[in-house]
Amino acid sequence: MDFTDRTEAGRRLAAALTGAGTLAQDAVVVALPRGGVPVAVEVAAALDAPLDVCVIRKVGVPGQPEVAMGAVGEDGTRVVNQTVVDAAGVTPEQFAAVEAHERAELARRAAAYREGREPVPLAGRTVVVVDDGVATGSTALAACRLVRARGAARVVLAVPVAPYDWTSRLAGAADAFVAVHTPSQFLAVGEFYRDFRQVEDAEVLTALERAGRSRPVVVGEHELAFPTGPAAIAVPEHPVGVVLFAHGSGSGRGSPRNRRVAARLHREGLATVLFDLLTPHEAEDRRKVFDPGLLGGRLSEATRTVRRHPPLTGLPFGYFGASTGAAAALWAAAERDAEPGAVVSRGGRPDLARARLPLVTAPTLLIVGGADQEVVELNRQARSELRCESALQIVPGAGHLFEEPGALEAVADLAAQWFARHLAAGRQGGDRARH
Structure with missing residues (x-):
């Protein structure tokens, strides 16, 4: 080797x-x-x-x-x-x-x-x-x-x-x-x-x-209390936006993969919020893991809490969804009062939120591993039902978990570029509106 x-x-x-x-x-x-x-x-x-x-x-x-x-x-x-x-x-x-x-x-x-x-x-x-x-x-x-x-x-x-x-x-x-x-x-x-x-x-x-x-200068690394457990928040010195991570299995806050992606987002000036959508006990119930309404509702609640948090108030926000968390992100993005600036799905199941896909207005990036053929097809079908700006990026040779050398780094780069492009634009627009 x-x-x-x-x-x-x-x-x-x-x-x-x-x-x-x-x-x-x-x-x-x-x-x-x-x-x-x-x-x-x-x-x-x-x-x-x-x-x-x-x-x-x-x-x-x-x-x-x-x-x-x-x-x-x-x-x-x-x-x-x-x-x-x-x-x-x-x-x-x-x-x-x-x-x-x-x-x-x-x-x-x-x-x-x-x-x-x-x-x-x-x-x-x-x-x-x-x-x-x-x-x-x-x-x-x-x-x-x-x-x-x-x-x-x-x-x-x-x-x-x-x-x-x-x-x-x-x-x-x-x-x-x-x-x-x-x-x-x-x-x-x-x-x-x-x-x-x-x-x-x-x-x-x-x-x-x-x-x-x-290396970003982090001026805030702390936690908020959610009903499902604590949320880990990292805020760069001059944040241009904030990204909430959604993971359907309940491992959002502790996921090493999410932390690696978050580290890449920090270099773009993006704050990150890592938390669990399910309690450890709930995560054992597969019906809840695949319930986009339950997961999306909790993501919406978490979003409201995060946007009231002083270091993050007024920042444009986005969702990074992994696996069934991608369905939660799209479900929450379709809420009437949501208005996220961007959504990114990693190896996700956007098809689980099919009923709400036409209602999503946030620019949406779907990232799938090339070796994950079934999920590639599900994402292609889901994208055809989106009416917003969207893109499908396939990482060659990568499986569902992106464990191959360089695969997760490719995901992190794609996500960072998508969020930086759309959330930074949202921040500039907000600044102009305030002036």
């Missing part, structure tokens, strides 16, 4: 991390430069988390620099792999000479990468340490020690590929370990990448600069 390149590996690692459900909302992603940075960029974007670097240098065996006999890091962190040192017959003087050389290079790179910026504060937070792979584990161990020394409350070590026994080798280094691939036959990290070219310093600097620019 190979990765095309570090970017694709990062997307697959992000999917594994969100699926594991081990991360707190205040997570920080820390990359090991240089190779770990392109991987970490994708992880940080998917988690909507700040990105920083943890500068570590491998201390290689003299004459075999690719074989790590230890590692050194910022703040004086030092790891010695005594097994390798003894096997290679390295003397203390030889180790000290290589270490001194690597520390000089470490200082140069740390200064270049940070460009005078202070490191992202880690105290009390969950820190995800990311590299492009683990071989001996010396650099990963040094990185974990470094972030713990900086006050990390919890450390998650995450890589696209590692040997099958990596967790036992690094036991105690991190609180959790996540890898996409753990092969039994392992020679080097590079053998699992089709493109494993060296990452240059300029690429690291560009990635860090872009990550800093694209």
Whole structure:
């Protein structure tokens, strides 16, 4: 199982991390430069988390620099792999000479990468340490020690590929370990990448600069109480609109997929509201899961509550519906006093709201996986009954849950563009009306 390149590996690692459900909302992603940075960029974007670097240098065996006999890091962190040192017959003087050389290079790179910026504060937070792979584990161990020394409350070590026994080798280094691939036959990290070219310093600097620019400043992360449970609200600094997520199975608030899409919407200046349309007990009743009137009515009630919430008052709003939640979104959008600015359906069942489709006036985007043929046809039929602006986007090769590499990212991009286009236009119109 190979990765095309570090970017694709990062997307697959992000999917594994969100699926594991081990991360707190205040997570920080820390990359090991240089190779770990392109991987970490994708992880940080998917988690909507700040990105920083943890500068570590491998201390290689003299004459075999690719074989790590230890590692050194910022703040004086030092790891010695005594097994390798003894096997290679390295003397203390030889180790000290290589270490001194690597520390000089470490200082140069740390200064270049940070460009005078202070490191992202880690105290009390969950820190995800990311590299492009683990071989001996010396650099990963040094990185974990470094972030713990900086006050990390919890450390998650995450890589696209590692040997099958990596967790036992690094036991105690991190609180959790996540890898996409753990092969039994392992020679080097590079053998699992089709493109494993060296990452240059300029690429690291560009990635860090872009990550800093694209991360939204969140001025409000809090909850509202709904009859079905709490709603998680995230509000960027200058929101242009708000999107309510509707999921028919009752897993809207806790869905890793919804959180990944929400993170992408935040980068467009869109606030998000994640909540459950059903209580856990109700979600066990399949009749309620497929009842668009019940789900749509609850979405309408939630919308009224959200629009009265001070940070969101006056903002144009839209609905993002998944599965039977798409029917709920369209049902609610057809209410006379609704007036949403846009609707997006992901792998949805708009056919369940067939009776109300001709009444929907909000621009509606239907997104379906190409491999989900039955649902593709249902969405085609539903679109033919819409009388509003609409579009059908098929993600090639994707199944119903969009678990394939890059599939959910395609959904998030399509949704972000649709909402940004229609809700931003609604905000501008509202601003003109107020003036």
